Each structure stands twice: as structure tokens, then as C-alpha cells.
Amino acid sequence: MAAVTFNYRLDDFIGTGRGPALLGPFTIANVPQVADSDAVVTLRYYGDFSPGEQTYESFNVQIEGFTSQSFGAIPPNDEYNGVNVVSFTIPQSVLAGIVADGAIDIRYGIGRDVDDFKSIREEYIDLTIDYQGTYVVRPPSTSIDGTSGPDPLTGTDFGDTINGFAGNDTITGYSGNDLINGNQGADVIFANQGNDTIFAGQDDDVAYGGRDNDAVFGNLGNDALFGDKGNDTVGGGQGNDYVRGGQGDDLVFGGAGNDQIWGDLGNDTLSGGTEADVFFFAAGSGNDVIVDFNRAQGDSLNFQGQTYTVSDVNGSAVIALSGGGTVILTGVSSASLDAGAFA
Template identity: 40%
Template sequence: LWGEDGDDVLVGGHGDDHLNGGNGNDQLHGQWGNDDMHGLAGDDKLYGWTGNDTLRGGDGNDHLDGQQDNDTLYGDNGHDTLLGGAGNDYLHGGNDNDKLYGQDNNDTLIGGYGNDHLDGGNHDDTLYGEWGNDRLEGGNGNDKLYGQDGNDVLVGGHGNDHLDGGNHDDKLYGQWGNDYLYGYNGNDSLYGEDGNDTLNGAGGNDFLSGGNGDDALHGEYGNDRLEGNDGNDKLYGHVGNDVLLGGTGNDYLDGQWDNDHVYGEDGHDTLKGGTGNDYLNGGNDNDTLYGEDGHDTLLGGNGADHLDGGNHNDVLYGEGGHDTLYGGNGDDKLYGQDAGDKLYGQEGHDTLYGGYGADYLDGGNGNDYLRGEGNQDTVRGGAGDDRIYGDNETDHLYGDAGNDHIEGGNDNDFLWGGDDSDYLNGNHGDDHLYGDRGADTLVGDRGADKLWGGDGGDKLYGGVGADQLFGGGGNDYLDGGDSDDYLRGEGNKDTILGGNGNDTLIGDNENDSLHGGNGHDYLSGGNDDDWLYGDAHNDTIYGDNGCDFINGGSGNDRLIGGKHHDTFYFDAHSGRDVIADFNKHQDTIQIDDSLAWKFNQISYWADGANTVLSINNGTAYVTLENYSANNVSADMFNFT
């Protein structure tokens, strides 16, 4: 049937008919059979009815309705509307801005040129936007949507859909079902919405939003933003400087290449920076963060988090909760912050701050800087020359290997130097300091402190407060400082100074030198040949074993030589001293020439069982207990 000119109505009837509308605004009705209809020129309306029909709009703004069975519709030129109807239909919009509706069954829709609107309808449809800025809607069923060229909008609808944006800047909406969204080239926006969706941005700077369900998001190339939203999601930034946000649920986020920002948000999340200088923030709940390669910044957020800096120089913040921080390789900075945290510097020259809470800090290898800060902390320097500070409350500080600098801070602290030559300072509080091995320097500072030098030639300073100092092995130097101190040299040749206060000094083994300093002191040389000086005030000095040199100093002192050949020394500063066990057959009284220089300057007399010596007309007096005046002779004295 040929309509030619005019607005014609052509009805095919039964059979396989061929209808040409010709010019004018025509109506073509194929009715029964497999019909072939051409609208040609004009704004035509074509209705296929039953049968597998082919409808071509031709020129003009045409309306094509396949209706029943499996039809093929071509809009051709003009702004056309194509309806597939029932059956598995093929719709092609052709040129200009067209509207295509697949309706029922499994249809194929192709927009062609122009800005087209494609709606698959029910069942499993395939939609191609081709050229222009198109809108594709899958409708019900498991659909495949391809935007191709232009800035397209793809909407999956119900069912498990496949959406491919193609070139340019597209928007993809999965809606219901478990959908796959692929942005392809261009700066695309992908929204998974309901269901367990997979989103892949591919090329360009893309935005991906998983929506509800357990989604997988892949940024691929470009600087992308990925949001997991609800559900247990997996986010992969891939190449480019990406932003990843997990949302709610227990998410897995991996920045992969370049400089990424990764946020776990709610849920128990796992975050990985990959290569590049990344920023990771765990957010709420108990998270695991891995900086991996690059100079990374990690924040645990709330919850008990696990942070691992990985390679290069990283900065880690535990924030709220009981966190565990590992610096990894590189020179890292670790901040425990709130609650009781565990910090491990590992390799490199690291800086560790415990923050609030009872923290555990371990510097690992390298020359590290460690601060316990608030609460009762345990701090270990590890290998390397470390600087360790306990700060507030009762801390346990261990230098371990290397030449370490350790300070206790406020409260009652415990300090151990470990291997090598260390410096320990208790600062405030009643502290315990252990030098361990190496030539160590220990300073009690304020408070009643206990200092143990350990092995090696150590220097111990009690400082302010009633301190106890023990030199240990090695040739040690002990200085009690202020207050009433107890000082013990223990092994080897030690030098001991009582300082101010009423001190007790014990040399123990080998040849020691003891100085009481100010105050009423007690000095005991111990074994071997010791030098004992009472210095100021009234002291008690006991040489013990060995050939000892005893100088009471100023004040009225009690001197006991002990076993072997002892020398008692007096000068112009000596007071009224007592020698409790003088034996002329083994002991010597040495007189300095500032006091006297010959025997006739000494007068003596009996005082009961004792003998009193007056030296240089009473400049100094010495009482020899239980010693007869008849036994006094010049050979008892040595004038120097």
C-alpha cells in the first residue's frame, strides 16, 4: 500500500504486508502478519499489531509501536517515539532526539544520533545510547546498558544489571539488584544504590557510591572519590590521588597507587595506603591501618586500632581507644594519645609519644626519641642511642642497647640503662635507677632515690633527698648530694662522696676513696687499702680490712682503723678526735706540717684507761682509747 501525498491511513489486514505512507502525516496499521512499514516523509504513526513487523519512521517526528511479537523499529530522521510492545524487539532511534521504550520481553534498544531516552521496560534488555547525551533506563529484569559517546545517564532499575558509561562524563545508577557499573572514559558518577554492586570508574576522575549492600568499588585511573556507604564494602583506589570513604559496615579500603585519602568511618575497617604519600583515618570502631609505601599519615580514630606505617617516614596517631602502632621502616612519629596504647618504632630513628593512659613504648632499632607522657608507662628504647622521658606518674623506662639518655619525670619511676654507656635521671619522686652494663651516669635528682650502677665504671649522683647509691662492678664515682644518704661502692676501686647530710659510706672491695662531706657521717672502707675522709662535722670512720688512710677532717670524729696497718692523719683543721683501736705495732699517726713538725710539739697524759694527745698546744686533741700513756713514743708519729 502506497499513501503518496496527503495524510493517509493504511491498514494491512491479514498477510505479510508492505505499507509506505509517502508524504503527509500518515497512519499505518500492519495488523496481522509480518509486515514491513515505512512512514517516509511527515509525522507518521506506525502500528505493527501481531506478527514480527519492521517499522521505519523515515523523515519527521514519528510514533512507532510494534505491539505484539518480535518487531524491528527504526526511527530514522526526526524526534521519534518507539515502543516495542510485547515480544523480543529491536529498536533503533536513528538521527535526532528519540524516545525508545522496549516494554515487555528481552529487547535491544539503540539510540543512534541525538540526545535519546531509552527505557528497556520488563525483562532482560540491552540498551545502547550511541552518540549524544542519552538517558538509558533498564527497568525490570537483568539489563545491559551502554552509554557509549556523550554525557549519558544510565539507570539500571530492578534486576542485576550491567551498566557501561562509555566515553565522556556519565552518571550511572544501579538501583535495585546486584549490579555492575563501569564508567569507562570521562569523569563519571556511579551509584550502586541497593544490592551488592560492583563499580569500576575506569578512566577519568570519577565518583563512586556503593549505596546499600556489600559493594566492591574500583576507582582505576584518575583522581577518584569512592564512598562505600552501607554494608561491608571493598574499595580500591588504583592509579591517581583518590579519596575513599567506607561508610557504615566492616569495610576494606585500599588506596593502591599515588597519594590517597582513606577514611574507614563506622565499622571494623581495614585500610591500606599502597604506594604514595597517603592519609588514612580509621574513624569509629576497631580498625586496622597499613600505610605501606610512601610517607603516610595514619589516624586510628575511636576504638582499639592497629596501625602499621610500613616503609618510609610515617606519622601515626592512635587517637581514642587502646591502640597498637607500628612505625615500620623509616624515621616515624607515633602518638598514642588517649587510653593505654602500645607503640613500636621498629626500624629507623623514630619519635614516640604515649599520650594519656598506661602506655607501652618500644623504639626498636635506630636512635629514637620516646616520651611516656601521662599515666604509668613502660618505655623501651631498643637498639640505638635513644632519648627516653617518663613524664607523669610511675613509669618503667629501659634503655636497652646503645648509649641512652633516660629521664623519669614526676612521681616514682624505675629506670634501667641496659647495655652500653647510659645517662639516667630520676627527676621528681622516689626513683629506682639501674645502670646495668656499661659506663653509666645516674642522677637521682629530687626525692629519696635508689641508684645501682651495675657493671662498668659508673657515676652516681643522689641529688636532693635521702638517697641510696650502689656502685656495683667497675671503678665507680658516687656522690650522695643533699640529705642523709647511703652509699656503697661494692666491687672495684670506687670514689664515694657523701655530700651534705648525715651519710653512710661503705667502700666494700678493693681500694676505695671515701669523703663524708658535710654532716655527721659514717664511713667504712671495707676490704683492701682505702682512703677515708670525714670532712666537716663529727664523723665515725671505720677502716675495716686493709691498710687504710683515715682523715677525720674538721669536727670531733671517732676513728677505727680495723685490721692491718692504718694511718691516721691530722692537720690544722682537725678537731677533738678519738682513735678507738690504735696499735703502735701496725698503725701510724701522721701529722701534717700545718699542725706540727716534730715530736716535742706533742704533749700527752693519761685519762683513765685512755691517753690524750695535745698537738701544738691544743690546736688539736687526739684521744687513744684503751691505750697507756707509757706506750707513747716518737716512732708512733710521721711528720710530713
């Protein structure tokens, strides 16, 4: 089967195009109407070609209503690790005039797809598409800004910076490593895929980190914050916050206020911060550590109906839960835990 790789953002165009080309498997978006004058696409074939053998191939480039066909000889020229390497160039004239937001479909010979293409010797050829010319390859990014009112803001499949500004916004990050700022208003934020950073901002916000390793911060207001999947950092900031790590080995802290803190699944590190916080542990919640448990300021533990035993190891109370898992109270002895420590 053929191997096709092209997934880059290409910049440095001229003319009246719509900006960078964003390419993924069999798709191309935001293609400039006029590419740089020396822009080319080189197709490099890796296969077993006999010395002096030539293969004539025609191919079509189809993007929306634009179609261009080229025909030329592909001679063997170089050898790499015993495999002949040949190349063929799609000229700039093929690229110029391509309209935006279509699907690219490169076909060979009698119209077989890349996955089915064989050389005239009936041997499979792996294909890699390299982009050459004056293009600059760099990670894609997009800045998306809201207004002073309530906005539905949606990111792209790449790394976005999304600013909600004022208003009660609903923000969705999709894929990519996003930076999301809720700012003012009671916002609802879904980061989804990627290693995202969320600053929920002022007011009472709800934020979900989604997949991967996220950083979710509440700041002002009484926030509900969820790390979801991945090894997340979830922090409540000021206010009486509801903070959950979700799956993975998380760092979860409440900050100021009377917070409800859940490590959830995984081996988590928990911190209540100031004021009276409640730490929750369901069955199977993993081996967790609370680094600043403080009975004097009103901290307590809630084991969701599980029974438990308490022992001391190296000066810290170790609580074994009936549903599996442990809770270590760093620097806190079991003797200092009164009945009020267990909510």
C-alpha cells in the same frame, strides 16, 4: 603575702597518664592526662570576711598549652580562731586533660599573682592548696638501674635507689635520701644533698657523701671515700682505703687493709680495723677519739707538722695538738707510744 604550700607526690590515677603527679612550689610534673573521676583541688582562704559577704573570683590554670578558666562565688562559711574560712573547689573537669611536664600558674581576679592577691576588702589572704579525692599521698621514690657497661646515672630531687651494676659508672644522686649501689667497676659517686647511703661495691671506687648525714661504705677494692658535710659514717671495708670524714662529727673506720684515715673537722670517732693504718690530723681537726689504736699491728699518727704534748687521763693517752684539738687513744698509755707511733 600569700602562703602557698603544695609539695606532694600523688598516686592512684586511672587512664593513660604518665604516673604520679609531683608537685612543688608553682610547678607540677608528670601530671596524668586523665585523673581519677572524683579528683578535686580545694582552695581554702583564710581572711577577715564580713558575715554574708561573697567574693566572686575567676582563675586560670595553665599547664603547658592547656588552659582552663573557672568563675564562681566564694562565700564565708566557717570560723577558726576568729578567722573566717572559705573554700572554693577546682572541679575535676579542670584537671582532666592537663598535659605533663608544664608549669602551673594560678591567678586571680584581674590576673594578679597569688603573692599579690587581695580580697575585695583590701586585706591580705593566706592561701593553702589541699589535694582531695582518691589520691594517695606518700614520699616519692625512683629506681634507676645501669647496664653492664659504663653508665652516667643521675637521680632526681627525691629519694632514689640507683644501681650501677657492672662498668665504670658515674652516679649522681642530687637531692633526697638516696640509696646508691656502685656494684662492679671502678665507680665515681656523688650523693649530694640528703641523708644518703652509698655502697661503692667492688673495685677501686671514689665516693662523696655530699651534704647532710651520710653513710659511705667502700667494700672491696682500694677506695677513696669522703663524708663531706654532716655527721657521717664512712667505712673503707677491704683494701687499702683513703677515708675522710669531712665536716661534722663523724664515725670513720678503715676496716681491713692498710688505710689512711682522716677525721677532718669536728669531733670524730675513728677506727683503723686490722693491719697497719695511719691516722691524719691537720690543724683545727677537733677533739677526736681512736678506739682501736694498735702499735703491734703497725698503726701510727701523722699530725701534719703540728707539735704535740702527751698525757694520760683515766688510762688513755691524750695528745694535745699545737693547731688546736686533741686525740685520745682509748686504752693506750702514753708509755707504750714509741717513736714509730708518730709518722
